[in-house]
Amino acid sequence: MLVNADNYAYVFRAFCEIDLDNGKVNRLEPIKEEYEVPAPYDLLLPVANVVLSQMSDEEFNMFCCGSAVERQDIQNLPSQYVQTDRLLTAYFNDFVL
DSSP, rough: OOOOTTTTTTHHHHHEEEHHHHHHSSSOOOSSSEEOOTTTOOOOOOOHHHHHHHHOHHHHHHHHHOOHHHHHGGGOOOHHHHHHHHHHHHHHHHTOO
16 A cells, blocks of 8 residues: 555655655655555554554654653553554554564
8 A cells, every 4th residue: 555645645744754764865865755564564554544644743753753661551552543553553563564
């Protein structure tokens, strides 16, 4: 499934933030216009988009760019937050299954 600013705007924004934070985007590599999300992670897109859309800027930044220590409490949140974290972590790790 292709993710872009039109179909999953908040997931797209999160992927961009992750890329900016970890150096995938720089003067030689621009921000992507779309991202490929493989199965089974594509099933997490609708829930993640809703969850991310409801977050404050601080929460959004923590989910996208927070350290392992900052993010460890996510596992105690409702399942839709855990699913969102799973998607973002998978993206960070290049969707290695």
